[in-house]
Amino acid sequence: TDLPGVxxxxxxxxxxxxxxxxxxxxxxxxxxxxxxxxxxxxxxxEPGTGDGGGPSIAVHPTTGNVYVTGWTSSSDFPAVxxxxxxxxxxxxxxxxxxxxxxxxxxxxxxxFGGSSDDLATALAIDPQTGDVxxxxxxxxTDLPGVSGGAQASHSGDTWDGFAACFSSDLTPLRQATYLGxxxxxxxxxxxxxxxxxxxxxxxxYITGNTGSTxxxxxxxxTSDLGGGTDAFVTYLPADLSQLVWMHRIGGTGEDRxxxxxxxxxxxxxxxxxxxxxxxxxxxxxxxxxxxxGGARDGFISNMNAGLSVQRKAxxFGGSNSETGGTLSxxxxxxDVYLVGNTISTDIPGTTGGAQVDNAGDMDVYxxxxxxxxxxxxxxxxxxGSSRDMGYGVGIDPLTDEVYVTGLTWSGNF
Numbered sequence: 001t002d003l004p005g006v007x008x009x010x011x012x013x014x015x016x017x018x019x020x021x022x023x024x025x026x027x028x029x030x031x032x033x034x035x036x037x038x039x040x041x042x043x044x045x046e047p048g049t050g051d052g053g054g055p056s057i058a059v060h061p062t063t064g065n066v067y068v069t070g071w072t073s074s075s076d077f078p079a080v081x082x083x084x085x086x087x088x089x090x091x092x093x094x095x096x097x098x099x100x101x102x103x104x105x106x107x108x109x110x111x112f113g114g115s116s117d118d119l120a121t122a123l124a125i126d127p128q129t130g131d132v133x134x135x136x137x138x139x140x141t142d143l144p145g146v147s148g149g150a151q152a153s154h155s156g157d158t159w160d161g162f163a164a165c166f167s168s169d170l171t172p173l174r175q176a177t178y179l180g181x182x183x184x185x186x187x188x189x190x191x192x193x194x195x196x197x198x199x200x201x202x203x204x205y206i207t208g209n210t211g212s213t214x215x216x217x218x219x220x221x222t223s224d225l226g227g228g229t230d231a232f233v234t235y236l237p238a239d240l241s242q243l244v245w246m247h248r249i250g251g252t253g254e255d256r257x258x259x260x261x262x263x264x265x266x267x268x269x270x271x272x273x274x275x276x277x278x279x280x281x282x283x284x285x286x287x288x289x290x291x292x293g294g295a296r297d298g299f300i301s302n303m304n305a306g307l308s309v310q311r312k313a314x315x316f317g318g319s320n321s322e323t324g325g326t327l328s329x330x331x332x333x334x335d336v337y338l339v340g341n342t343i344s345t346d347i348p349g350t351t352g353g354a355q356v357d358n359a360g361d362m363d364v365y366x367x368x369x370x371x372x373x374x375x376x377x378x379x380x381x382x383x384g385s386s387r388d389m390g391y392g393v394g395i396d397p398l399t400d401e402v403y404v405t406g407l408t409w410s411g412n413f
Contacts, residue, residue, distance in 0.1 A: 001014070001015050003015070003022055003036055003038065004033060004036060005024055005025075005033040005034070005035055005036030006036050006037060006038065007035075009035075009104050010035065010036065010037040010038070010103060010104065011037040011038075011039070011099055011100070011103055011104060011105050011106045012037050012038040012039055012040070012078060012106070013037075013038070014038060015038050015040065016038070016040050016041060016042050016074075017040050017041055017042050017043045017044055017045065017074055018043065018044045019040070019044050019045060019046070020038045020039060020040030020045055021038065021039040021040055021045050021046075021047050021068060021070065021097075022036060022037070022038060022039075023036065023037050023039060023057070023066065023068060023099065023103060024036040025102075025103055028396065028399070028401075034103075035102060035103040035104070036103065037099070037103045039068065039078065039097055039099075039106070040072070040074060040077070040078070041072060041074025041075065041076040041077040041078065042074055042075075042076050043072070043073045043074040043075070044072065044073045044074065045070060045071070045072045045073075045074065045077075045095075046070045046071050046072075046119075047068065047069075047070040048068075048069055048070045048120065048121050048122055048123070049121040049122065049188050052188075052258050052259075052323075052324035052325065052326050052340065052390075052391045052392075053121055053122055053188035053189050053258045053259060053326065053391075054121065054122030054123075054124070054135075054188060054189025054190055054191070054207075054258075054259055054260065054326075055122060055123065055124075055392055055394075056068060056069050056070055056120070056121065056122055056123055057069075057123070058123050058124060058125050058132075059101070060098075060125055060130060060168065061125065061127060061130075062130065063101075063130075063168070064101035065098050065099065065100060065101055065107065065168075066098070066099045066100075066101060066103070067096065067097070067098050067099075067123055067125065067132055068096070068097045068099070068123070069094065069095065069096045069097075069120040069121075069122070069123040069134045069136075070094070070095060070119075070120055071092050071093065071094050071095065071117075071118065071119040071120055071136075072088070072092065072093060072094075072095050072111075073088075073091065073092050074088070075087070075088045077095055077109055077111065078097075078106055078109060079097070079106040079107070079108055079109040080095075080108075080109045080110060080111060082108055082171070083108050083109050083110030083111070083170050083171070084110045084112075084166060084170055084171055084172060084173045085110050085111040085112055085113070085144065085173075086110070086111070087111065088111050088113070089111065089113045089114055089115055089140075089144075090113050090114055090115050090116045090117055090118060090140055091116065091117055092113070092117040092118060092119065093111040093112060093113030093118050094111070094112040094113055094118045094119060094120035094134065094136055094164075095109060095110065095111055095112070095120070096109065096110050096112065096120070096123070096132060096134060096166060096170055097109040098132075098168075098169070098170060107169075108169060108170045108171075109170070110166065110170045112134070112144070112164055112173075112176075113138070113140060113143070113144075114138065114140025114141065114142040114143045114144065115140055115141075115142055116138070116139040116140040116141070117138070117139045117140070118136065118137075118138045118139075118140055118143070118162070119136045119137050119138070120134045120135070120136035121135060121136045121137070121186075121187060121188050121189075121208075122134065122135050122136070122187070122188060122189045122190045123190070124190045124191050124192045124204075125168075125192065126165070126192045126194075126238060127192065127193075127194045128194045129238070130167075130168040131165050131166065131167060131168060131174055131192075131238075132165065132166045132167075132168060132170070133163060133164065133165040133166075133190055133192055133204060134163070134164055134165075134166075134190070135161065135162065135163045135164075135179075135187040135188075135189070135190040135206050135208075136161070136162060136187060137159045137160065137161055137162070137185070137186045137187060138154070138159065138160055138161075138162045138178070139158055139159060139160075140154070141153070141154040143162060143176055143178065144173065144176065145164065145173045145175060145176035146162075146176045146177055146178060148175060148241065149175055149176055149177030149178070149240050149241065150177045150179075150236055150240055150241060150242050150243040151177050151178040151179060151180070151215070151216055151243065152177070152178070153178065154178055154180070155178065155180055155181060155182065155216055156180035156181055156182055156183060156184060156185055156212060157182065157183050157184045157211065158184060159180070159184045159185060159186060160178045160179065160180030160185055161178065161179035161180050161185040161186065161187040161206070161208060162176060162177065162178055162179060162187075163176065163177055163179060163187070163190065163204065163206060163236065163240055164176035164177075164240075165204075165238075165239075165240060174239070174240075175239055175240040175241070176240065177236070177240045177243075179206065179215060179234065179243070180210075180212060180215060181210070181212025181213060181214050181215050181216065182212050182213070183210060183211025183212035183213070184210075184211045184212075185208065185209070185210045185211070185212055185215075185232075186208045186209045186210075187206050187207065187208035188207060188208045188209070188257065188258050188259070189206065189207050189208070189257070189258060189259045189260045189326075190204065190205070190206045190260070191204075191205050191260050191261055191262060192204050192205075192238070193205065193262040193267075193305075203235055203237075203238075203262070203305065204235060204236045204237070204238060204240070205233060205234070205235045205260045205262065205269055206233070206234050206235070206236075206260065207231065207232065207233040207234075207257035207258070207259065207260040207271050207273075208231070208232060208257050208258075209229050209230070209231060209232070209255075209256045209257060210229070210230055210231075210232040210248065211228065211229055211230075213248075214246065215234065215243055215246045216243075228254055229250075229254050229255065229256060230248045230249060230250030230255050231248070231249040231250055231255045231256055231257030231271060231273050231275075231301075232246060232247065232248050232249065232257060233246075233247050233249065233257065233260055233269065233271045233303070233307060234246040234247070234307070235269075235306075235307055244306075244307075245306060245307040245308060246307075247303060247307040247308075247310070249271060249281065249301050249310075249313075250275065250277060250280070250281070251275065251277025251278065251279035251280045251281065252277055252278070252279055253275060253276035253277035253278065254275070254276045254277070255273065255274070255275040255276075255277055255280070255299075256273045256274050256275070256325075257271050257272070257273040258272060258273040258274070258324060258325045258326055259271070259272045259273070259325060259326040259327045260272075261327055261328065261329050262305070262329075263302075263329050263334065263336075263371060264329060264331045264334075265334045265371070266334070266371065267305045268302050268303065268304060268305060268311065269302065269303045269304070269305060269307060270300060270301070270302045270327055270329065270336060271300070271301050271302075271303070271327075272298065272299060272300045272301075272325040272326065272327040272338055273298070273299060273325040274296055274297065274298055274299065274322060274323055274324065274325050274340070275292070275296065275297060275298075275299045275315070276292070276295060276296045276297075277292070278291075278292045280292070280299060280301075280313060280315065281301075281310060281313060282301055282310045282311070282312055282313030283313045283314060283315060284312075286312075286374050287312060287313065287314040287315070287373060287374065288314040288316070288369055288370075288373055288374060288375055288376040289314050289315040289316055289317070289348065289376065290314070290315070291315065292315055292317070293315060293316075293317040293318050293319055293344070293347075293348075294317055294318055294319045294320045294321050294322070294344060295320065295321045296317070296321045296322055296323065297315040297316060297317030297322050298315070298316040298317055298322045298324070298325040298338055298340045298365075298367075299313060299314065299315055299316065299325065300313065300314055300316070300325075300327060300336060300338055300369060300373055301313040302373060311372075312372060312373045312374070313373065314369065314373045314374075314376075316338055316347070316348075316365075316367050316369075316376070316379075317342070317344060317347060318342060318344025318345065318346040318347040318348070319344055319346055320342070320343045320344035320345070321342070321343055321344065322340050322341065322342045322344065322347075322365065323340060323341045323342075324339070324340030324341045324389070324390060324391070325338060325339075325340045326338070326339050326340065326390070326391065326392055326393055327339070327393070328393045328394055328395050328402075329371075329395075330395050330400060331395065331397050332397070332400060333400070334370075334371040335368050335369065335370065335371065335377060336368070336369045336370070336371060336373070337366060337367070337368050337369075337393055337395065337402060338365075338366070338367045338369065339364065339365065339366050339367075339390045339391075339392070339393040339404055340364075340365055340390060341362050341363070341364060341365070341388075341389045341390060342358065342362065342363055342364075342365045342381070343358075343361070343362050344358070345357070345358045347365055347367075347379055347381070348376060348379060349367065349376045349377075349378055349379035350379050350380055350381060352378065353378055353379055353380030353381070354380040354382065355380050355381040355382055355383070356380075356381070357381060358381050358383070359381065359383050359384055359385055359410075360383050360384055360385045360386050360387060360388060360410055361386055361387045362383070362387045362388060362389065363381040363382060363383030363388050364381065364382040364383055364388050364389065364390035364404060364406060365379060365380070365381060365382075365390070366379065366380050366382060366390070366393070366402065366404060367379040382404065383408070383410060383413070384408065384410025384411065384412040384413045385410055385411075385412055386408070386409040386410040386411070387408070387409040387410070388406065388407070388408045388409070388410055388413065389406045389407045389408075390404050390405070390406040391405060391406040391407070392404065392405045392406070393405075
């Protein structure tokens with residue numbers, strides 16, 4: 001109830017429910033908190049995915065407005081009156097909110113959901129049109145706006161994935177679609193690329209976890225589902241009208257996809273996550289780390305823009321266990337950064353890093369790889385004497401500085 005940086009000029013000046021969203025703005029040096037605000041209604045809000053994955057916050061490239069997504073059980077979520085969906089339809093609905101860049105005001109919000117539970121996990125902005133696209137998972141069989149989409153009906157187990165794109169002012173819903181097969185499907189990350197590189201389609205890429213062997217009407221790689229859960233990546237045109245391709249990624253263990261990005265220099269697609277598979281596809285003697293290091297490692301896999309060819313993959317981890325796995329690509333050098341959590345005391349590449357040793361129960365790791373995933377260029381731990389978890393990573397396009405965010409229980413971070 002005493003969030004720093006909140007004042008009488010904040011978009012929402014007090015916490016209203018059991019749990020609200022917070023949005024905070026800092027200067028680049030992190031030594032000054034510019035402003036902060038709460039966002040929420042009288043019940044409960046969650047921001048995007050809680051265990052790593054794609055970003056649930058984005059800044060519009062031309063207006064500077066700030067977009068946030070997640071899910072809410074509040075029937076009085078702020079500023080929905082003029083949004084596309086102005087009332088909550090189920091027990092839990094997804095939401096999208098756009099704030100002024102100063103965080104002084106909420107411009108507009110919208111619910112998105114059907115009569116059951118709908119959870120948005122990630123958000124991306126189309127760099128050409130400014131449209132705002134979200135992904136997540138749903139138990140609703142009556143999602144709005146799916147007619148004309150790539151998949152017009154819920155086809156899976158309890159949970160199907162979904163994608164939805166709105167105009168930048170959140171008034172019209174451009175299109176929505178389900179994403180899922182006969183098993184459970186949980187998307188965690190979405191990115192919108194302004195060119196597909198190999199087809200005439202627009203490029204919306206989504207990754208997550210799947211228990212389905214195939215999504216309806218999607219061309220797919222021919223390998224069988226390796227373990228109980230595989231990572232997946234799929235891409236669709238900008239209008240969400242067609243599932244162009246689905247690529248399962250995984251071996252005989254459990255594989256989870258948490259993050260997807262497009263390389264700004266080559267147009268290739270990179271997916272990251274965690275794996276317990278000793279036979280993860282694409283790893284070979286020329287990978288930065290060709291073998292599984294412990295019980296569970298992070299991974300990075302890269303594919304052509306059409307997702308039909310897997311180029312290369314690498315493990316990253318020590319002799320114990322790594323979780324999470326969010327990536328970002330340096331727009332100037334092309335290096336690929338992977339961020340997650342580790343209880344290993346021997347992750348590779350930390351010599352010369354900012355923090356050479358694991359300091360607590362669980363530390364954040366950051367690992368920098370060459371674009372072809374053949375070389376681990378540098379790694380570092382980040383953490384104090386207790387538990388620290390890394391959820392997001394971004395790279396400043398002007399300075400190349402790397403920003404990581406997450407949670408800490410350490411009083412000596």
